[in-house]
Structures are given as C-alpha cells and as structure tokens.
Amino acid sequence: xxxxxxxxxxxxxxxxxxxxxxxxxxxxxxxxxxxxxxxxxxxxxxxxxxxxxxxxxxxxxxxxxxxxxxxxxxxxxxxxxxxxxxxxxxxxxxxxxxxxxxxxxxxxxxx
Amino acid sequence: xxxxxxxxxxxxxxxxxxxxxxxxxxxxxxxxxxxxxxxxxxxxxxxxxxxxxxxxxxxxxxxxxxxxxxxxxxxxxxxxxxxxxxxxxxxxxxxxxxxxxxxxxxxxxxxxx
Numbered sequence: 001x002x003x004x005x006x007x008x009x010x011x012x013x014x015x016x017x018x019x020x021x022x023x024x025x026x027x028x029x030x031x032x033x034x035x036x037x038x039x040x041x042x043x044x045x046x047x048x049x050x051x052x053x054x055x056x057x058x059x060x061x062x063x064x065x066x067x068x069x070x071x072x073x074x075x076x077x078x079x080x081x082x083x084x085x086x087x088x089x090x091x092x093x094x095x096x097x098x099x100x101x102x103x104x105x106x107x108x109x110x111x
Numbered sequence: 112x113x114x115x116x117x118x119x120x121x122x123x124x125x126x127x128x129x130x131x132x133x134x135x136x137x138x139x140x141x142x143x144x145x146x147x148x149x150x151x152x153x154x155x156x157x158x159x160x161x162x163x164x165x166x167x168x169x170x171x172x173x174x175x176x177x178x179x180x181x182x183x184x185x186x187x188x189x190x191x192x193x194x195x196x197x198x199x200x201x202x203x204x205x206x207x208x209x210x211x212x213x214x215x216x217x218x219x220x221x222x223x224x
Binding site for chain 2: 004008031032034042044045046100102103
C-alpha cells in the first residue's frame, strides 16, 4: 500500500461546480498535512495547510479525519483557473522529518 | 523576488555523462531539498540539507551526490547519468522546523539517452 494515496482523476467539472478530493495516508503517526497545487509543467505551490479542526481559505476547505486517516479538499464555485493537479502531502516527524507526496489528483474545470 | 532559482531548465545527456544541477534561494532558508518527479510516482526526495553544512540521503539517493555550498546554494550532481534518471528535478527550500512549507524552483527537465 502506498503511504499516501490519491485518486488520479481527471475530475472534469463545469465552472461553478463544487468538487471534493480525498487523500488517504497509511502512517497513523503522521503529524502535519498539506495540499499543494501544481499547474501543468510547473512547480508545486502550497495551497493550504490542513489543521485538525478543519480550515477554510476562500473557496477552499480542508478537512482532516485522523480516525479514518484521510484528508479532503473541497473547492466551491470552481473557476477555470482552478484547473491543475492537487497534491496531498503528509509529514511524519518520527526519526527525522519525512514529507511524503501523493501522486496528485487532476482537476479540469470546463465552461 | 526570485525565490528559488534552478539551472538549467532543460538538459539532454548521453548515458555515462555527468552534470551538475544548480539551485539557489534568496529567502534565507535553512533547509534545502532535491526531488525528482516521475509520472505515477509523485515527488520523491533524493537528498536534503537541513542546515548549512549538513546533507542527508532521502528516498532515492543512488546515482546522485549533493553539495551544500553555502546557505544559499545546494547543487545536485549526476556522476554517470543513466536512462533511469530521466525525470523532472525540483529544488526546494524551507525555513526549517516543523512544519514549514516548501518553496520550489521551476524545475529541470532531464533526458538521458
């Protein structure tokens, strides 16, 4: 089993739709969680950290479920500019900091 | 406001050739990293430097060496390139400490024939 798993997609949604991605992780001792965004042929950029109580940044909401070992990203009112690959990233600090990246979920927002 | 700068952007090597990928950051970050990204594999850590003067192996260090030249610069060297090293390479930096976000360079697309 991969340490961090994501549905690769692509998710094709119309502009204005709400879309959600899940990411599961295998190490129950993982401590920090992030969503990164990566545009085609570009570098990843931090979208948002994921806090235990859940957090929101504009149209984006991140949730953490430690019991089921998954994090989610909800995008409301999708824009064309949201089209990108979304990477789930998990930090495990036991025995040194280890950041593990998921392979990403591709989102395509269409007119 | 350069952030993390990587050179070159593209490179084609023949099997057995060597090259060095350069990376510099101007954010006074303590930690620097080299990742490779392959289709279906996600980003994998090659080497990292938690602070100036230290380097450590990551998940896939074989075939690579690194040098933390100073606080700003962290280079990645391929001594004898192999086709399996065809990939996109990203340098990243962070303030250090946990957790702190990674700032990535634009990437280097390397093809080894």
